[in-house]
Amino acid sequence: MTISIRAERPGDAAAIRAVTADAFAGVPYSDGSESGIIDALRAAGDLSLSLVAETDGTVAGHVAFSPVVIEGGEDGWFGLGPVSVRPDLQRLGIGSRLIGTGIAELRLRAARGVVLVGDPAYYARFGFERDIRLVYPRPGGEFLQRLVLAGSGTGGVVRYARAFG
Template structure:
């Protein structure tokens, strides 16, 4: 696989929207609104990182990162997700490559840490871990994980952007 990773371009948006919808279509844990969320983040200028994996001229994956707020006032923290790969391309390292590139870009932009809601087995491979004292209300602790780039972890309640409430 010869994949390149780059920032999204305006002409990529329709493909990214279809890709995200397809990636989550059969996921039982999904709200099936992930593509609406990314578009709402983009419209509200809260899509801090939006990278695509491209093979040839085809977009095969996408990752989004947006700011979060923490009740303790900790700043420069972000939320990863969604990360999406076309169903026929999953399990081939596309998501892992996008994850590593997105976290590197977030650090380059001055982010001090990132949270994610998802599989501990998958996200743990990239250094994410549940941390007592850092919570997302209504979510079991083991599925809400954090990665600090400077070693310090804030405590408090995390809130994602209001775009995460998008349903269309």
């Protein structure tokens, strides 16, 4: 099986929606809002980076990055997520390639760092860690982690794009 990672193209939206809905369907902490968030990010011009994993001409996975504001902190930070891999293709490294490619692209764009809310057992492998200087005053805020791409990191209150509600 050959997997390629590429930027989202016009016409991908429906396949991204389907992969995202399928991936989160069995996830206990999901409220089913993830595919709608991606559509809302795109509509608002907040889909800073949208990568798909493609195999045999079909979309096998997707990751979204959007701008975040660190109130009282520095500019140039992005939020990672949602990230999804088709259930029958999980645990083959596709999620890691999507995330790794996205982070590499953000480095090229001189981003300062990336935050996400997710399971530390998965994201630690990419270098994400908890940083008590960053506060996310929302449900799940204790699972906020960050990856510093330039400088020594920052502190403040994290605010995601409006699509996240």
